[in-house]
Amino acid sequence: xxxxxxxxxxxxxxxxxxxxxxxxxxxxxxxxxxxxxxxxxxxxxxxxxxxxxxxxxxxxxxxxxxxxxxxxxxxxxxxxxxxxxxxxxxxxxxxxxxxxxxxxxxxxxxxxxxxxxxxxxxxxxxxxxxxxxxxxxxxxxxxxxxxxxxxxxxxxxxxxxxxxxxxxxxxxxxxxxxxxxxxxxxxxxxxxxxxxxxxxxxxxxxxxxxxxxxxxxxxxxxxxxxxxxxxxxxxxxxxxxxxxxxxxxxxxxxxxxxxxxxxxxxxxxxxxxxxxxxxxxxxxxxxxxxxxxxxxxxxxxxxxxxxxxxxxxxxxxxxxxxxxxxxxxxxxxxxxxxxxxxxxxxxxxxxxxxxxxxxxxxxxxxxxxxxxxxxxxxxxxxxxxxxxxxxxxxxxxxxxxxxxxxxxxxxxxxxxxxxxxxxxxxxxxxxxxxxxxxxxxxxxxxxxxxxxx
Amino acid sequence: xxxxxxxxxxxxxxxxxxxxxxxxxxxxxxxxxxxxxxxxxxxxxxxxxxxxxxxxxxxxxxxxxxxxxxxxxxxxxxxxxxxxxxxxxxxxxxxxxxxxxxxxxxxxxxxxxxxxxxxxxxxxxxxxxxxxxxxxxxxxxxxxxxxxxxxxxxxxxxxxxxxxxxxxxxxxxxxxxxxxxxxxxxxxxxxxxxxxxxxxxxxxxxxxxxxxxxxxxxxxxxxxxxxxxxxxxxxxxxxxxxxxxxxxxxxxxxxxxxxxxxxxxxxxxxxxxxxxxxxxxxxxxxxxxxxxxxxxxxxxxxxxxxxxxxxxxxxxxxxxxxxxxxxxxxxxxxxxxxxxxxxxxxxxxxxxxxxxxxxxxxxxxxxxxxxxxxxxxxxxxxxxxxxxxxxxxxxxxxxxxxxxxxxxxxxxxxxxxxxxxxxxxxxxxxxxxxxxxxxxxxxxxxxxxxxxx
Numbered sequence: 001x002x003x004x005x006x007x008x009x010x011x012x013x014x015x016x017x018x019x020x021x022x023x024x025x026x027x028x029x030x031x032x033x034x035x036x037x038x039x040x041x042x043x044x045x046x047x048x049x050x051x052x053x054x055x056x057x058x059x060x061x062x063x064x065x066x067x068x069x070x071x072x073x074x075x076x077x078x079x080x081x082x083x084x085x086x087x088x089x090x091x092x093x094x095x096x097x098x099x100x101x102x103x104x105x106x107x108x109x110x111x112x113x114x115x116x117x118x119x120x121x122x123x124x125x126x127x128x129x130x131x132x133x134x135x136x137x138x139x140x141x142x143x144x145x146x147x148x149x150x151x152x153x154x155x156x157x158x159x160x161x162x163x164x165x166x167x168x169x170x171x172x173x174x175x176x177x178x179x180x181x182x183x184x185x186x187x188x189x190x191x192x193x194x195x196x197x198x199x200x201x202x203x204x205x206x207x208x209x210x211x212x213x214x215x216x217x218x219x220x221x222x223x224x225x226x227x228x229x230x231x232x233x234x235x236x237x238x239x240x241x242x243x244x245x246x247x248x249x250x251x252x253x254x255x256x257x258x259x260x261x262x263x264x265x266x267x268x269x270x271x272x273x274x275x276x277x278x279x280x281x282x283x284x285x286x287x288x289x290x291x292x293x294x295x296x297x298x299x300x301x302x303x304x305x306x307x308x309x310x311x312x313x314x315x316x317x318x319x320x321x322x323x324x325x326x327x328x329x330x331x332x333x334x335x336x337x338x339x340x341x342x343x344x345x346x347x348x349x350x351x352x353x354x355x356x357x358x359x360x361x362x363x364x365x366x367x368x369x370x371x372x373x374x375x376x377x378x379x380x381x382x383x384x385x386x387x388x389x390x391x392x393x394x395x396x397x398x399x400x401x402x403x404x405x406x407x408x409x410x411x412x413x414x415x416x417x418x419x420x421x422x423x424x425x426x427x428x429x430x431x432x433x434x435x436x437x438x439x440x441x442x443x444x445x446x447x448x449x450x451x452x453x
Numbered sequence: 454x455x456x457x458x459x460x461x462x463x464x465x466x467x468x469x470x471x472x473x474x475x476x477x478x479x480x481x482x483x484x485x486x487x488x489x490x491x492x493x494x495x496x497x498x499x500x501x502x503x504x505x506x507x508x509x510x511x512x513x514x515x516x517x518x519x520x521x522x523x524x525x526x527x528x529x530x531x532x533x534x535x536x537x538x539x540x541x542x543x544x545x546x547x548x549x550x551x552x553x554x555x556x557x558x559x560x561x562x563x564x565x566x567x568x569x570x571x572x573x574x575x576x577x578x579x580x581x582x583x584x585x586x587x588x589x590x591x592x593x594x595x596x597x598x599x600x601x602x603x604x605x606x607x608x609x610x611x612x613x614x615x616x617x618x619x620x621x622x623x624x625x626x627x628x629x630x631x632x633x634x635x636x637x638x639x640x641x642x643x644x645x646x647x648x649x650x651x652x653x654x655x656x657x658x659x660x661x662x663x664x665x666x667x668x669x670x671x672x673x674x675x676x677x678x679x680x681x682x683x684x685x686x687x688x689x690x691x692x693x694x695x696x697x698x699x700x701x702x703x704x705x706x707x708x709x710x711x712x713x714x715x716x717x718x719x720x721x722x723x724x725x726x727x728x729x730x731x732x733x734x735x736x737x738x739x740x741x742x743x744x745x746x747x748x749x750x751x752x753x754x755x756x757x758x759x760x761x762x763x764x765x766x767x768x769x770x771x772x773x774x775x776x777x778x779x780x781x782x783x784x785x786x787x788x789x790x791x792x793x794x795x796x797x798x799x800x801x802x803x804x805x806x807x808x809x810x811x812x813x814x815x816x817x818x819x820x821x822x823x824x825x826x827x828x829x830x831x832x833x834x835x836x837x838x839x840x841x842x843x844x845x846x847x848x849x850x851x852x853x854x855x856x857x858x859x860x861x862x863x864x865x866x867x868x869x870x871x872x873x874x875x876x877x878x879x880x881x882x883x884x885x886x887x888x889x890x891x892x893x894x895x896x897x898x899x900x901x902x903x904x905x906x
Contacts, residue, residue, distance in 0.1 A: 005458075007639055009638040009639040009641075009642055010617060010620075010638075010639050011611075011638050011639075012609070012611055012612070012636040012637065012638070012650055013636050013637075013638055013641070013648045013649060013650030014636065014650030014651055014652055014653060015650075015653075016638065016650075017650055017652070017673075017674060017677075018652055018653060018655075018656045018670075020673055020674075021656070021669055021670050021672075021673035021674070022656075022659070024669075024672070024673045025669045025672075025673075027659060027660075027669075031655075031659065033655070067642075068642070071638075071641070071642040072638075075641070075648060077674070077677065117659055121653075121655060124612070124653075124655075125611050125612050128612040128613065129611065129612050129613065129614065129616070129617065129620065132612070132613055133615050133616050156465070158464075158465055158578050158582065159465070159577070159578050159581040159582050159585070159780075160581065160582065160585055160777045160778075160780070161582065161615065161616075162586050162614065162615035162616065162619040162771065162776070163582070163586050163614075163615065163616050163617075163618035163619035163622055164463060164582065164616075164618045165616035165617045165618035165619065166615040166616035166618065166619055167463075167582065169616055183465040183466050183467065184465065184466075185462040185463075185464050185465070185466050185469065185524075185525075186460055186462040186463050186464075188462075188466075188524070188528070189462055189520075189521070189524040195466045195528060196466060197465055197466030197467030197468075197469075197470055198467055199467055199470070199471055200467055200468075200471060200574075200577070201783070201784070201794045201796070202471070202484075202486070202574060202577075202783065202784035203471045203474070203475075204794075205784045205787065205792040205793075205794060206475070206480060206484065206570055206784060206787050206792075207480075209903065209904070210904050216474055216477075216478050216480075217471075217474050219474075219477070219478075220470075220473055220474035220477045220478075221470060221473075221474070221530070224470075224530065230796045231794050231795070231796065231904075232794070232795045232796075232900055232901070232904035232905055233795065233904065233905040236904060236905050237904075261796065262796040262797050262798065262799060263796075263797050314777050315777075318615065318771075318776040318777050319776075320776050320777065323615070323771040323772075323773050323776040324613045324767050324768075324771050324773065325613075327612075327613070330654070330655065331654070331655035331658045331659060334658065334659045339658040339659075340658075341654045341657075341658060341684050341685070342684070342685045342686065343654070343683045343684060343685075343714065343715040343716075344715050344716050345715065346715060447685055448685070450662065451662070451663050451684075451685035451686065451689060452685055452686040452689050
């Protein structure tokens with residue numbers, strides 16, 4: 001039934017062919033790999049980490065099934081001794097990572113893996129895929145939250161997320177960033193995220209008259225009706241909704257609100273507010289949907305729109321202005337030796353590391369220092385925490401609502417200048433410790449000397 | 454284990470609350486819903502249909518499990534008689550659809566559902582999600598194929614697709630559009646798509662010296678080695694690869710090729726070709742990867758790059774310049790009455806329809822006519838075919854390789870002017886039949902008269 005579950009085959013072929021060659025040459029010493037984002041996408045100056053829970057679930061359960069091995073054999077790429085090795089394959093490594101909901105910056109390690117080379121290699125694709133999607137969406141969603149200035153947001157993106165898995169992860173990442181909930185029923189069931197919904201145009205169209213549709217819905221959901229008013233004309237629709245709202249009030253019920261979905265939202269929302277108020281429906285809310293993201297929310301609110309809550313869909317759900325992050329997973333140490341690649345524009349920071357965050361006297365984020373893992377910078381908070389040791393989880397992922405609270409607190413400590421919606425604000429200062437800088441220089445020099453002819 | 458499988462809860466909450474209200478009011482007459490794309494995204498003048506197979510699998514297996522119903526009950530939105538109704542819920546409708554690999558245009562129905570209202574309603578989210586993603590990627594991938602002018606392309610997008618489900622669907626959609634295969638091992642296993650791979654920088658970094666890494670890989674894969682040459686310096690790396698290629702030739706083996714992944718690809722590829730040729734490796738190919746999409750492929754080839762094959766990753770895998778389609782699923786008929794919504798900019802075509810394609814004397818696509826379903830336009834091919842009747846599949850999805858062939862044939866019939874990469878070409882002519890035009894006018898007039906105050 002078109003089922004997707006975690007599988008050791010959720011990987012690129014080259015991870016396995018490299019593993020086969022490592023195996024053949026007896027190369028399986030301890031390696032350290034580091035996961036980070038190289039550069040900010042447009043209009044971003046921070047990121048929000050998300051996806052660690054799924055990575056940990058994957059790592060502790062990783063194994064090749066008999067079926068998987070049969071398939072690999074059928075490709076003709078692999079020898080039988082390597083396939084036998086995969087039969088008992090497990091992940092035995094250590095992982096340090098940023099807890100979900102941590103604010104981080106470009107070039108900072110989000111997660112570092114210390115494991116036998118083959119184990120650290122074959123997990124690359126899944127790790128990037130998982131952390132990239134969720135961190136990208138949590139970042140985008142946090143921008144929507146910031147633009148909305150306290151108004152509530154609901155994830156309406158399911159129909160246009162890039163696939164089913166993405167729909168669940170978007171519901172999760174946007175919830176962590178502060179969304180009230182999601183329209184996605186399976187995400188509600190699987191992750192305990194509150195579910196919300198209104199009605200579609202098809203509901204209105206199915207009835208002879210718009211007002212019949214409104215009355216029917218109000219009858220079924222006397223406390224939970226948000227009436228969609230733009231099927232034919234938004235203000236005509238609002239008048240009918242107001243009439244139904246009055247009828248409900250007469251029965252001791254309450255019209256929760258109306259939804260606008262097209263047209264000039266600033267003007268329509270002001271007029272709709274006026275209509276509702278005049279009908280004694282001051283407590284009925286105005287919801288808006290239709291191509292909202294942080295840019296459109298900011299614009300519409302600057303035009304004094306009277307909107308209480310936004311349904312935020314497609315553009316958040318695919319992070320449309322930045323639909324991927326330049327995220328990489330690079331080997332930084334092998335067999336105790338620091339390594340580095342020198343490809344133009346892609347030089348990464350060598351060795352196992354820690355990120356230290358310094359706060360200002362007002363407890364705002366002041367600057368970070370990326371240092372060697374064993375360093376200890378006084379007065380700073382180390383951000384990467386040990387989450388897996390010897391392949392065993394030593395970290396309990398908190399409930400999503402707790403991560404949401406933690407993120408809200410973190411976000412309040414990030415100075416406003418780094419949260420600009422429409423432009424690139426200043427760069428948050430991320431420094432490299434002297435020790436790491438020296439090691440980096442030494443390592444680059446070694447490879448330049450050794451490899452470039 | 455973070456498992457995603459088809460589930461009746463893969464839907465927006467409002468589909469189910471609307472269904473509950475329909476149920477309460479005994480409204481379950483036959484409805485027709487139509488799925489289409491409203492408008493072209495930037496630089497597109499055609500689409501490629503993809504995703505029907507997954508929709509059919511979903512529809513025939515659709516049911517609410519006991520677990521699902523318990524969750525729905527726990528939300529407090531639903532009454533017990535509606536939940537009882539869902540216990541035996543199945544999809545009993547008819548579906549007409551474009552076969553996968555069909556070229557279509559904006560406003561044309563891709564799929565139409567004729568079913569009891571509730572059944573047609575609750576499937577909306579899954580249908581849009583599935584067809585939107587796959588058609589968007591098949592379209593993007595076909596543009597890459599077009600730009601590459603016969604050079605082979607491989608899907609390298611897995612690490613940055615938006616989730617796991619997307620990774621599989623991207624492998625499928627790009628294969629249908631003409632890609633040679635994918636790096637995605639699970640897609641290879643599940644869908645029988647050929648898998649390809651080279652090596653990563655980490656492989657090179659794990660060895661003391663770059664040339665040791667090349668020799669080790671060549672030893673493990675004497676017929677399948679594509680050596681990544683840019684870990685330290687692309688031309689130094691190519692020289693070492695060429696030396697290993699000569700050693701292989703001496704053993705009667707063959708270096709399949711090298712991969713460039715950074716730098717000025719036009720210049721580097723010319724120099725690398727020269728180095729390989731001078732070492733007697735004229736049959737060793739040059740692969741290139743790194744942010745390729747149709748735009749970069751076109752540009753690099755116009756600069757006379759000597760590239761035989763491209764690894765096409767992130768930008769294709771998320772359709773980065775158009776990460777969603779403006780796809781909608783609208784009710785067009787209820788209880789035998791045509792319906793239409795009038796929201797500004799979102800008026801859709803009423804009633805059940807057929808798309809007729811007219812060919813020129815040279816058998817090229819000339820123009821389409823959208824007509825009422827029952828019309829029969831002589832000399833034209835009707836594109837929507839019946840795929841499901843009374844909830845039962847009456848259509849066998851062809852093997853992917855056959856769809857790929859069929860698409861290649863279709864694409865050759867689409868005139869070049871609609872395939873422009875860098876600009877909006879002319880609009881392919883899509884006309885509305887007189888009968889449908891009259892029905893549309895009559896229906897709009899009815900609703901304007903009835904609903905707008």
